[in-house]
Structures are given as C-alpha cells and as structure tokens.
Amino acid sequence: LRALENLAAKGHTVILISHNAEVAARAKRRIELRDGQVVGDTGATQVESPLPASIEAAAGAGPKSLSAALEVARFGLQHLRAGFQAGARLRTILPMLCVLAAVSLGSLALSTGEGLFRSLMADVNIMGLDIIKVGGLWSSPVTSNGLTADDARAIEAEVSNVRAVSPQAIRYPVIVQRGDVNVETAVYGLVDLGNRSDRGPGGYRIAQGESITQEDDYGLAQVAVIGSVLRELLFPAETDPLGELFLLEGIPFRVKGVLRPRTGFASDETENSILLIPYSTGATHLFESSDNAWIDVFVRDTDRIHETATSIRDLGIRRHGHEAFGTNYPLEFLARAQQIRTQFWVFYGAVAVLILLAGNISIAIIMLMSVRARRHEIGIRMAVGARRSDIQWQFLGETLATGVVGGLLGVVAALACLPLLAYYDIPAETEAWFFAAPLVCALLFNLMAAVAPARRAARFDPVEALAAD
Numbered sequence: 001l002r003a004l005e006n007l008a009a010k011g012h013t014v015i016l017i018s019h020n021a022e023v024a025a026r027a028k029r030r031i032e033l034r035d036g037q038v039v040g041d042t043g044a045t046q047v048e049s050p051l052p053a054s055i056e057a058a059a060g061a062g063p064k065s066l067s068a069a070l071e072v073a074r075f076g077l078q079h080l081r082a083g084f085q086a087g088a089r090l091r092t093i094l095p096m097l098c099v100l101a102a103v104s105l106g107s108l109a110l111s112t113g114e115g116l117f118r119s120l121m122a123d124v125n126i127m128g129l130d131i132i133k134v135g136g137l138w139s140s141p142v143t144s145n146g147l148t149a150d151d152a153r154a155i156e157a158e159v160s161n162v163r164a165v166s167p168q169a170i171r172y173p174v175i176v177q178r179g180d181v182n183v184e185t186a187v188y189g190l191v192d193l194g195n196r197s198d199r200g201p202g203g204y205r206i207a208q209g210e211s212i213t214q215e216d217d218y219g220l221a222q223v224a225v226i227g228s229v230l231r232e233l234l235f236p237a238e239t240d241p242l243g244e245l246f247l248l249e250g251i252p253f254r255v256k257g258v259l260r261p262r263t264g265f266a267s268d269e270t271e272n273s274i275l276l277i278p279y280s281t282g283a284t285h286l287f288e289s290s291d292n293a294w295i296d297v298f299v300r301d302t303d304r305i306h307e308t309a310t311s312i313r314d315l316g317i318r319r320h321g322h323e324a325f326g327t328n329y330p331l332e333f334l335a336r337a338q339q340i341r342t343q344f345w346v347f348y349g350a351v352a353v354l355i356l357l358a359g360n361i362s363i364a365i366i367m368l369m370s371v372r373a374r375r376h377e378i379g380i381r382m383a384v385g386a387r388r389s390d391i392q393w394q395f396l397g398e399t400l401a402t403g404v405v406g407g408l409l410g411v412v413a414a415l416a417c418l419p420l421l422a423y424y425d426i427p428a429e430t431e432a433w434f435f436a437a438p439l440v441c442a443l444l445f446n447l448m449a450a451v452a453p454a455r456r457a458a459r460f461d462p463v464e465a466l467a468a469d
Contacts, residue, residue: 001026007385014384091366096406098359099442102352103410106438108417109348114434115427117341124330124337129302130163132309132329135294149283151319152295158315161308164298166191167279169287176275178234178246185230186274187248189282190296191217204276209242209257216256217278222285224248225257229273251285253277305331356442360449363399367453371395378457379465388458395454396447403446407439 001023008014008028016027024030032040134155136147149167156165172186191214207228216223226234226241235241241255261272277286299308309327316325371378378391414435421428 003384012385091370092402095359095363095366095446096402096409098355098362099403099406099446100410100413102355102359103407103435103438103442104413104417105348105355106352106441107411107414107435108421108428109345109352110434110437111414111418111428111430112421112426113341113344113348114429114431115421116344117337118429119427120337121334124334129330130299130305132297132299132305132312132327133294134297134312135326135328136324147293147295151316151325154315154319155295155297155312159297159308159311161299161301161304161311162297163300166296166298168294168296169279169282170293171282171286174249174286176230176234176246176248177250178244181234183230183233183273185227186270187282187286188274188276189279189287190276191279204262205260206257207260209255211257212276212278217280220281220284221278222251222253222281223256223278224253225259225276226255227259227272227274228261230275231258233273248275248277249286302331305329352438356445360445363402363446363449364453367395367399367450368456371453371457374457375460375465378460379462382460382462383466391460392454392458395457396450399446399450399454400443403443407442410442411435411439 004014004016005026016023018024024032030040030042031038134147134151147167152165152167156162167190169189170186171189173184174187176183176185190212204225206225209225212223212225215221224246231241234246235244241258244255245252246255247253259272259276297308297312299305309329309332312327313323313325317323381391381394382388415430418428418430
C-alpha cells in the first residue's frame with residue numbers, strides 16, 4: 001500500500017478495488033458501490049503532484065538522471081543489507097571477496113612494479129648514463145686471471161668514443177684500524193675519472209672533502225675516501241675526519257673525503273662502510289692480480305654507447321683469441337628494468353583478471369538464481385508501474401553496490417599492505433590511478449556479468465511472474 005501511495009503522490013492514477021474498509025480509508029477519493037450502484041463518493045481532491053516521468057518524457061523534459069541514480073543506489077544498499085541476513089551471506093560475501101582480492105592484488109602489482117622500477121632508475125641515475133662496466137666472462141680465463149691494467153690501456157687506445165678508462169680492483173676482507181677500533185670491510189682501488197657533480201665511479205658521491213684523482217694515482221698517494229658508516233665507526237661525531245690517519249692492513253692512509261650514504265634498492269649498510277683508494281696505490285701495496293675486478297669506461301657520446309660496448313667485446317676477442325670481456329651499462333639496464341616492470345604488471349594483472357572472472361561467473365550464477373526466486377517481486381513492481389528499464393537497473397544497481405563495497409575494501413587492503421612492504425624493504429609507489437584503475441576495471445567486469453541476468457528479469461511478463469509458483 002505504501003508503494004501505491006508513493007505512486008499516487010508522484011502523479012500516477014491508482015485505482016484499487018477492495019472490501020477492506022481500512023484499505024479504503026487510506027485513499028484520497030473513495031467510491032462505494034453496493035449491488036452495482038454508487039452509494040457514496042467523497043469527491044475528487046485537488047492534489048499538487050508532479051507529472052509522472054513517462055508524461056514528462058513524452059513532453060520532452062526527460063527523466064531526472066540524479067533521482068534515477070539515487071534510486072539505483074537505494075536498491076543496491078537494500079540488497080546489501082538483505083544479503084547479510086542469515087541464509088544469504090555466502091552469495092553476497094563470495095563475489096565481494098573476489099572483487100576485494102582482484103582490486104587489492106592489482107593495486108599492489110602496480111604500486112610495487114612502479115616502486116621497483118623507480119628504485120632501479122634511482123640507482124641508474126646515481127651511476128650516470130655515460131659509463132660501461134667491463135668484466136671478465138665466467139667462461140673465460142680472464143675471469144680467473146683478472147683484468148689487467150694493459151686491458152684498460154688497450155680499451156682507451158683502440159676503442160673510439162672513449163673519454164676515460166679506470167681499472168678497478170676490490171679486496172675483501174681487509175682490516176681498518178684506528179686506535180682501539182678495528183673494522184672489517186672492503187677496499188676498492190680506482191681512479192675517479194667519472195666525477196661529474198660530485199659523482200664518482202659506481203655512483204658514489206662526496207659529502208665531505210674530495211674524490212680520488214688521477215694525480216693521486218700517478219703519485220701512489222696513500223689517501224682514502226671512506227664510507228659514511230666507516231666514518232661513524234672510526235671517528236667521534238665531533239671530530240673532523242679529513243686529514244686524519246688510520247691503518248689499512250697495517251699501512252697508514254690519510255682520509256681525503258667522506259662519501260654520502262647511498263640509498264636505494266641496491267644499497268645496504270655494508271656498501272656504506274667501504275673505502276676507496278687510488279688504483280695504483282692499491283696495486284702496489286694491497287692487491288694481487290686476481291683482485292682486478294672490472295674496468296670502468298666513460299664514453300663521450302651516450303647515443304653511441306651500444307656501439308662502443310660492442311667494440312669493447314670485439315677487442316677482447318682480438319686480444320685473447322676468444323670472447324673474454326662482458327659489458328653492462330645503465331642504459332642497457334634501464335631497458336631491462338622497463339621490460340621487467342611490464343612483465344610484472346602483465347603477470348599480476350592476468351592473475352587479477354582470473355580472480356575477477358571467477359567472481360563474475362559466481363555473480364552471474366547467483367543473480368540468475370536470484371531472478372528466478374524473486375519473480376513475484378518483479379511482477380508486483382511491474383504491475384504497479386515499474387518499467388523494464390527500472391527492473392534492469394535495479395539488478396544492475398544491486399551488483400554495482402556489491403562491487404563498489406568490495407572494491408573499496410580492496411583499496412583499503414592494498415593501502416594497509418604498504419607498511420608491510422616497507423617493513424620488508426620492498427619499494428612501492430602510491431599514485432591515485434594505481435588504485436582507481438583496478439577499481440574501475442572490477443566494476444566494469446561486475447556490470448558485464450550482471451547484464452544478462454538483469455535483462456532476463458526485465459523481460460518477465462508481470463502476469464506470468466505473479467502467477468508463477
């Protein structure tokens with residue numbers, strides 16, 4: 001009766017035949033019939049009511065989209081409330097969980113994929129784009145014998161587009177001593193020929209003092225640039241370490257500079273505790289031939305870096321009679337990082353789509369069962385003036401409400417996982433579209449799954465629906 005009163009208030013003419021006096025008392029106009037004769041008529045009352053939507057549409061005004069959207073939202077919320085009642089929870093929660101899982105997984109995949117890529121990009125930017133690292137291949141005797149200074153001189157002399165070459169060596173472990181403090185760390189021998197804006201080989205930047213120069217290398221200077229962690233271990237906070245002496249494997253060295261702490265995906269506390277010394281000084285006092293790890297080659301034109309790397313590998317073949325040099329450089333690494341990010345997104349996106357498909361199948365099955373079980377409800381709504389589009393949007397709204405709630409919970413779950421990723425040092429980026437895109441896709445999938453059941457409900461004949469068991 002309340003639905004009929006609402007229709008009348010909206011301007012529809014509602015005629016109801018009843019023998020119940022209480023029902024008749026709720027009408028604005030009552031006509032009493034007895035033995036086929038009119039025995040009473042309260043008369044028509046003047047009611048200020050808007051025209052029905054169908055009449056407005058015929059007049060060119062069109063239905064109000066806002067009110068229609070609010071009606072769809074109301075049906076959706078009613079469906080959710082009814083769905084959490086006993087006996088209907090599973091069919092409501094299952095599709096919602098599928099949407100939740102797909103949205104959270106998709107959001108985390110986009111966030112972590114972009115986070116990994118940007119961390120790798122940060123490392124690439126630290127190293128610079130004009131460097132090629134040359135090392136011996138595992139299958140080559142050069143690896144076991146070590147790269148030599150002659151290899152470095154040959155690269156500088158015979159390969160075009162080379163601006164500077166610095167052989168590098170590493171020895172680990174070594175003991176650094178100052179007073180009663182002994183620290184086990186790694187020492188790198190190099191010549192800082194790539195210094196641009198305080199950036200040295202490997203991307204190390206100077207926080208205090210100066211880098212290792214070619215003059216230090218020529219003069220066999222016993223100077224060192226120490227990492228930020230090593231500076232904290234060897235010197236009190238109030239002490240200026242520049243010019244101070246310490247022992248490296250019993251050999252005195254003087255502090256020339258302090259490195260900035262390195263941060264990023266490929267950095268850790270161990271890397272910030274290293275020390276750098278001139279290559280020739282290390283070759284004289286510390287390194288053996290097997291300590292020569294790689295050669296840093298700095299190019300003039302980065303557009304020709306691929307060609308230069310190929311020329312270096314060809315030089316290794318000419319010098320050693322087989323492929324002896326391996327090369328890697330940030331530009332090559334950048335292309336691989338972009339490919340890895342794309343593969344990461346595609347893989348986890350496919351998993352999210354599979355979860356959505358499973359959820360959509362369950363949504364379609366549950367909705368078809370719901371349409372069959374609610375034939376009487378559909379018939380009553382049609383009998384009192386609901387159009388087929390109203391019935392269709394009712395079921396679409398119910399599905400959309402489930403998807404919206406599940407999707408928003410998925411976004412919340414993804415945001416809640418970000419601190420956990422940070423705890424395990426997994427980089428992640430947060431941009432609005434990382435969360436909006438999976439949510440919108442999930443809602444579109446939900447609506448597509450609901451189209452067929454909703455259209456089936458809208459095609460019901462009201463007479464047959466009311467007469468069905």
